Amino acid sequence: MEVENIKPWLFRVQPYQGESLSHFLGRFRRANDLTPTGLGKAAGLGGAIAKWEKFRFNPPPSHQQLEALATVVGVDADRLAQMLPSAGVGMKMEPIRLCAACYAESPCHKIEWQLKVTQECDRHKLSLLSECPNCGARFKVPALWMDAWCQRCFTPFVDMAKC
Template sequence: MENIAKEPRFFDIELLQGESLSHFLGHFRRENYLTATQLSKLTGLGAVIGRWEKCYFNPFPTQQELEPLAGIVEVQVDKLLEMLPPKGMTIKPRPIRLCGACYAESPYHRIEWQFKDVMKCVGEARRRHRHNLRLLTKCTNCETPFPIPADWVQGECPHCFLPFATMAKRQKRL
């Protein structure tokens, strides 16, 4: 019998409208029981995966870097590019921000929340203010800063376990 090496098959992860690459990578890794190091080795990208999970996109990801990732996660490069800030848009990788009201509707991190000039929640269409609530940078209960989106397993504060969705009650209107 012939021994044929097979490519590993991974669980497909649904891409969400406006989802950040950091959140997507963390979700993909958890669903496929991978660590960041394992995903880095599979793609051959090394520390780049860890940088992207931390929302560090300087230098901006290249087509050559995104192609091996696209092959592993089975998503077109164009779709991965949609998870990144548009060229020329400045983002703030820290602090991690979120809108509790948006998170209650659809529990995932949006890349728009990290745009430098965005201080309130943004809807699906870029730059359209949706809830008119100031974005949060820390838990409204214990004031712990939010972890990177790749680490959002339960959608709650890692310190006091307050769900992100309930934090909307304490968000300030702008």
């Protein structure tokens, strides 16, 4: 048996409705114990994964790049494209923003929260948070949200809805 011909298998991760690509990539990488570099190599995308996790979409991912990523993550390229900001829509790379009430209902970062035109949650009519209301720490990029709490004081995101 030739070891070179054995293909690695990966755990599949289903995207949430409205989830940002950054958050999805982080969840997929953690489920498969991959680094951004490891996922980039598996998809043949080099350092693109690390850029996308930080919302650096200039230039935006091409359809060919999304197809390559889709092959590895097992999610259709068109579905991955839905996790990106729409063409021509301004986006904030920083600060990372959050509606804690939405997060309590569906534990994921929504791409709409990073759009420049979005100042509050349409559903809950709450201002988007850009820092922990308990300690003032800014939120890390969603790809790093593995415990769903403030990285400094450990206040759970769902508890921030009360603020």
